Amino acid sequence: MDKIKAVLFDLDGTLIDSEYFYFKNWAPILKDEFNLVISYEDWIRDFAGHTLAHNVKRLVDDYGYDTTEEYMWKRTRAAYADSNMSDIELMPDAREILTFLKESGIHIGLVTSSFRSTVDTVLGKHGLLDYFEFFVTRECVEFPKPNPEPYRLALTNLNLAADSCVAIEDTITGSKSALGAGMRLIAVTKQEVERARLTAVDNIVENLSEAKALLSQWI
Structure with missing residues (x-):
């Protein structure tokens, strides 16, 4: 790989x-x-x-x-x-995984169906905006997740092949979008109802700490 x-x-x-x-x-x-x-x-x-x-x-x-x-x-x-x-808090180990990737020289982007105002409010409050090279938000696309358009736009911004990029998602909606764009995927969720939907996903973990450990094998 x-x-x-x-x-x-x-x-x-x-x-x-x-x-x-x-x-x-x-x-x-x-x-x-x-x-x-x-x-x-x-x-x-x-x-x-x-x-x-x-x-x-x-x-x-x-x-x-x-x-x-x-x-x-x-x-x-x-x-x-x-x-x-x-007031929305970060998921456990969110800052740690972003720091690890940045220190490892990995490009980092955000691909979300939320609007840019939400991104700026929440990530800005936690001082995380500068970790990201770009943001694909709801305003940026005609067809949001599960359509592949958001991730295809991200790949265009990166000018990288899809199989050299990994998406980190927590739902089947986002996972379909990333897989439809040809990307590798790690699904991060403890929700049993969501895990049962992710039958097409090879890499399912419970938290960002486990995602970080998996990413470290691919860097």
């Missing part, structure tokens, strides 16, 4: 511990607007790792609710602002 030259990280649930943040903001909205009560396990199974457009489509098509992406954007963004997104 050839040595890797770049690692591209997902953001939510991979580098930052944001899924509970999103759940605690969406759950009251779903209850108030649609009388839909969900648990955190429901959130992980049905909504986590997807774009706003996907989740709104699910509410309309699967649940039969009358809403729009524009309306849910306003409701969720207002909730995020009140909840202070800058």
Whole structure:
């Protein structure tokens, strides 16, 4: 196996511990607007790792609710602002894996379905923005994950072959995007529902420390 030259990280649930943040903001909205009560396990199974457009489509098509992406954007963004997104913590060993890769001379990029404002708020608060050579955010692409477009754009930015780059993802949505672009992949998740979906992924680990150990064999 050839040595890797770049690692591209997902953001939510991979580098930052944001899924509970999103759940605690969406759950009251779903209850108030649609009388839909969900648990955190429901959130992980049905909504986590997807774009706003996907989740709104699910509410309309699967649940039969009358809403729009524009309306849910306003409701969720207002909730995020009140909840202070800058309070979101890093996943364990996030700083350590980024430092290891930077010191090893590996290119580092971020490929996320979140908007740049979220990236700047959360990673900026933790002083991690300078670790990344570039950011592919929701504004950058027409078709977000699971479409391969975000990772193909990242590969264009790097001017590297896909098989020399590794994506770090935590959901099947992001994993499909990376694999569709021809990249190597490490899936990092403890969620059993997510691990059961990742049947096409060869490398599944529970945390970033294990991902770092695996990467060290490929550098």
